[in-house]
Amino acid sequence: MTGMSISELEEMARKCRIEICKMTHRAQAGHPGGSLSEIDILCALYGHRLRARSDDPDWDDRDRFILSKGHASPGMYAVLAEMGFISHADLESYRVKGGVCQGHVDMKWCPGVDFSAGSLGMGLSYGMGCSIAANIDGSKRNAYVMVGDGEIQEGSIWEAAMAAAHHELGNLKLFIDCNGIQNDDFCEAQMRMFDIPAKWNAFGWAVKVIDGHNMSEIVSAIDWMDTVTDKPAVVIGMTVKGKGVSFMENNPAFHGAAPSDEQLAIALSELGVNA
Amino acid sequence: MAATRDGYGEALLALADNPKVVVLEADLGKSTKSLHFRKAHPERTVSCGIGEQNMLLVGAGLASSGYIPFASTFAIFTERAFEQMRNGIARPNLPVHLCGSHGGTHTGTDGSSAQSIEDLAIYRTLPNVVVMHPCDDVSTKELTMQLPGLGKPSYMRTARNKTPVLYEGKESQIKIGKGITLIEGNDVAIIACGVLVHEAMEAAKALQSEGISATVVDMHTIKPLDTELLDSLSQKCGAIVTAEDHSIIGGLGGAVAEHIVTKHPVPMEKIGVHDRFGESAGSEEMLEMMGLKSHHISDAVKKVIARKA
Missing domain, CATH: 3.40.50.920 (Rossmann fold)
Known part of the structure; x- marks a missing residue:
């Protein structure tokens, strides 16, 4: 899928934000904060670049997208609904028995999901396997992975970072959703990560840092990733946890907490929904 | 006398005719005997360095793309990637085949750090995972040869040291799941x-x-x-x-x-x-x-x- 304009992508992201709030409110559980921080990048990737077919989600030669921070599933489900992989009615199955929208994204349950995530630090290795498979196949397809900034505290991320650079995987593309907050607190309090771009650079990756909520910058960064073919590339998106809903923004309480009825009404109003 | 790990290495080489078979190593291919495959087919062998957690999930990614990955290391070191096996392989039922060599106290002089005595127990608890521990190199080879047709993940323990050969010429008796x-x-x-x-x-x-x-x-x-x-x-x-x-x-x-x-x-x-x-x-x-x-x-x-x- 390509061809959506910047304003169309921005409008898609606004609609997805509404669904994220509704889904977590309906379930009275889930992870709104990290879904709202990642959503602009996800919309740009799906709306601007990702080669995938909503009417044939298992198409062998599709690009892969692996949401490694699999708890931020409301964001991915909202995008999958916008892109037609699932219906908007399916979003009501989030965290409901038998629903395609399992608590954490699951490839066995939901069309368009390429990896069953939910345990942090796994998606980059899996994406590396997808990249190697594409190379052996002689395919031009890419594997895109998104991790959170807290997630890179997992040691296995760095096993994968080293291995992907060693194997010169130019078809492996990583986004880091740098929202600065993890489950218990701000990342700065839990585990300081110091100079994140320097770390990826030192591991042999091509690195770009952007504003992860500026749609033009995101689209340009995705295009830049295509130009990197001899090594893996990472786009580090500086984001705000809970972006777009005032009381959730930069608030650790909304990592894994649902809005109340009253809070939902405020959120929807801020997101331009007329009462 | 022959070591079961040699049977594993021979099987990988024999399976190479299947273009979907790929081999993953974590710096112990010389020991687990995947090195024969690596030498013959470097283009289908992935070195993961000393990084078992990454290796198993690279296997999961390959399996999800239609490949049949065979990953091996010492039995004891597979255990540090147990959760990757659980969440990234068993749960989505991806046919990644893990071989843990040097299992058991029979491994000998390396001492307790290398003698896995719990691998069969932990992998047996995982839904979808087939668990095997053959006794000679012929049955190890035969069981490994059957894995591409399995369509689900597996764990096989092999041994470091040589044991008597029981099944020469009796390969047809050997079937996964049949004592x-x-x-x-x-x-x-x-x-x-x-x-x-x-x-x-x-x-x-x-x-x-x-x-x-x-x-x-x-x-x-x-x-x-x-x-x-x-x-x-x-x-x-x-x-x-x-x-x-x-x-x-x-x-x-x-x-x-x-x-x-x-x-x-x-x-x-x-x-x-x-x-x-x-x-x-x-x-x-x-x-x-x-x-x-x-x-x-x-x-x-x-x-x-x-x-x-």
Whole structure:
């Protein structure tokens, strides 16, 4: 899928934000904060670049997208609904028995999901396997992975970072959703990560840092990733946890907490929904 | 005499005709014997460095893209990637085939850090995962050759040191999930896997001279367990001894006990490592120290027969 304009992508992201709030409110559980921080990048990737077919989600030669921070599933489900992989009615199955929208994204349950995530630090290795498979196949397809900034505290991320650079995987593309907050607190309090771009650079990756909520910058960064073919590339998106809903923004309480009825009404109003 | 790990290495090479077969290594290919495949097919071999967690999930990504990955390292080091096996492979049921070599106390002089005595138990708890521990290089090769047709993940333990060859020319007997009756007898059934199959056969021969007739089964597949065979043996023999170079907690003995109590409960004794770690010693010395030799099995047989009503 390509061809959506910047304003169309921005409008898609606004609609997805509404669904994220509704889904977590309906379930009275889930992870709104990290879904709202990642959503602009996800919309740009799906709306601007990702080669995938909503009417044939298992198409062998599709690009892969692996949401490694699999708890931020409301964001991915909202995008999958916008892109037609699932219906908007399916979003009501989030965290409901038998629903395609399992608590954490699951490839066995939901069309368009390429990896069953939910345990942090796994998606980059899996994406590396997808990249190697594409190379052996002689395919031009890419594997895109998104991790959170807290997630890179997992040691296995760095096993994968080293291995992907060693194997010169130019078809492996990583986004880091740098929202600065993890489950218990701000990342700065839990585990300081110091100079994140320097770390990826030192591991042999091509690195770009952007504003992860500026749609033009995101689209340009995705295009830049295509130009990197001899090594893996990472786009580090500086984001705000809970972006777009005032009381959730930069608030650790909304990592894994649902809005109340009253809070939902405020959120929807801020997101331009007329009462 | 030959090592089961050699059977694994031969099988990988023989499987190379299948273009979907890929091999993953974590700097122990020389030891697990995947090196033969690597030398012949470097384009389908992925070095993951000393990084087992990454290796297993690279395998998952390859499997999801239609490939059949064979990943190997020491049995003990597979365990640090247990959660990757659980969440990234077993849960989505991706056909990644993991081989843990150098399993058991028979591994010997490296000492307790290298002697996995819990691998069979932990992998057996995972839904979708087939668990195997063959006893000779021929059956190891044959079982490995069957894995591309399995369509689900597996764990196979191989051993470092050489053991007698039992199945030369008898490859057709070997099927994943089917125990093999090596000796027929009526008084007791000895159910063994891996290195201890050979000890069990020696025990059965010694017991014969004392007038005790023992069945010996090579239960190379611990999961799915051949319950049909177990049911017929518990009815026919009325007593069971299990034997494995593994903890008595949760391995072959645990699996057999869990089953027979639900169907035809009979007296049972377990030969295995008694909830302790090993140490540095030769292979035979370790088997003696851990109570895993044929004479230990014979003693257990007499004990279990005495318990028959």
